[in-house]
Amino acid sequence: MTSRTAQIIDGKALADKIQSQLVGRIQELQAKIGRPPGLAVLMVGDNPASAAYVSGKEKACTKVGIASFGKHFPTETTQAELAQEIESLNQDERVDGILIQLPLPPHLDAQALLYQIHPDKDADGLHPVNLGRLVRGEPGLRSCTPAGVMQLLAEYQIPIQGQQAVVVGRSILVGKPIALMLLAADATVTIAHSRSQDLPAITRTADILIAAVGKPQFITAEMVKPGAVVIDVGINRITTAEGKSRLVGDVDFESVKNIAQFITPVPKGVGPMTVSILLENTVWSYAQKGMKKS
Numbered sequence: 130m131t132s133r134t135a136q137i138i139d140g141k142a143l144a145d146k147i148q149s150q151l152v153g154r155i156q157e158l159q160a161k162i163g164r165p166p167g168l169a170v171l172m173v174g175d176n177p178a179s180a181a182y183v184s185g186k187e188k189a190c191t192k193v194g195i196a197s198f199g200k201h202f203p204t205e206t207t208q209a210e211l212a213q214e215i216e217s218l219n220q221d222e223r224v225d226g227i228l229i230q231l232p233l234p235p236h237l238d239a240q241a242l243l244y245q246i247h248p249d250k251d252a253d254g255l256h257p258v259n260l261g262r263l264v265r266g267e268p269g270l271r272s273c274t275p276a277g278v279m280q281l282l283a284e285y286q287i288p289i290q291g292q293q294a295v296v297v298g299r300s301i302l303v304g305k306p307i308a309l310m311l312l313a314a315d316a317t318v319t320i321a322h323s324r325s326q327d328l329p330a331i332t333r334t335a336d337i338l339i340a341a342v343g344k345p346q347f348i349t350a351e352m353v354k355p356g357a358v359v360i361d362v363g364i365n366r367i368t369t370a371e372g373k374s375r376l377v378g379d380v381d382f383e384s385v386k387n388i389a390q391f392i393t394p395v396p397k398g399v400g401p402m403t404v405s406i407l408l409e410n411t412v413w414s415y416a417q418k419g420m421k422k423s
């Protein structure tokens with residue numbers, strides 16, 4: 130077997146490109162709609178990782194011209210208070226997207242709150258109405274990380290139609306929507322999970338292998354077909370032998386890059402795409418309203 134090094138899929142570059150394109154699109158729409166698009170990110174408690182994600186999202190909003198209506202609630206906030214806030218954001222004409230930053234403190238029912246967001250303001254694409262639209266192949270808000278993966282494949286002109294795609298992971302957040310999106314793009318899709326038997330035999334059938342497992346460096350070179358496209362959705366923090374903390378994906382990048390044709394790195398692969406798609410979703414909802422107006 131000849132040794133090769135995979136082409137690195139640069140998620141950061143595409144995410145930046147999407148954000149620059151949004152600047153022009155927002156200016157164009159704003160002239161028609163008469164106000165900027167608005168996104169409300171709701172955060173409860175003081176989880177430092179969540180705070181960093183929320184601040185990243187708000188900075189990205191400012192950069193492209195989206196108004197932020199986010200609120201930070203104390204940990205002891207009740208379900209009723211949050212429900213009331215969502216209701217008022219549902220009614221607020223200036224708000225096109227609403228997002229609840231997860232995880233929430235354990236006394237709160239995240240799913241009930243998510244269901245309360247108006248489907249047309251569901252910037253994360255996780256409301257059952259939007260998941261239903263995805264299943265039916267109808268236009269609608271799509272979940273951000275899976276939509277980001279699809280845009281990366283498109284940017285690198287990776288053929289999907291008729292290809293064998295294997296998605297490892299079946300979460301409602303990542304695995305299931307990605308599988309549905311690949312199916313909609315005419316791939317032959319297999320979904321593997323923790324009860325799948327002989328996982329390496331399954332993953333080795335993949336022309337396109339998506340890892341959404343949440344286990345550091347879980348996919349090794351032996352599990353990958355030579356020449357496959359490997360998309361690593363995982364984000365895991367590990368401590369190295371030198372005692373340093375670093376982010377790694379679900380794929381053992383160093384070994385797999387020698388066998389794959391394309392590979393996403395972690396960081397700067399799928400991760401940066403998620404925020405750009407969130408902004409795109411907000412602008413999509415905003416544009417829908419603009420169309421209703423004209």
Ligand SMILES: NC(=O)c1ccc[n+]([C@@H]2O[C@H](COP(=O)([O-])OP(=O)(O)OC[C@H]3O[C@@H](n4cnc5c(N)ncnc54)[C@H](OP(=O)(O)O)[C@@H]3O)[C@@H](O)[C@H]2O)c1
Binds near residue numbers: 298299341343365
């Ligand atoms: N890039 C981004 O912006 C972004 C966004 C979201 C998530 N992520 C990352 O993506 C990863 C997955 O996230 P998630 O929310 O989908 O995680 P999750 O809800 O924990 O789901 C993990 C999935 O992996 C499967 N799995 C676990 N162990 C397995 C094994 N040994 N063999 C095969 N499958 C196995 C599970 O199977 P069962 O269903 O059988 O339990 C489950 O379906 C995490 O690292 C997360 O941090 C990244």
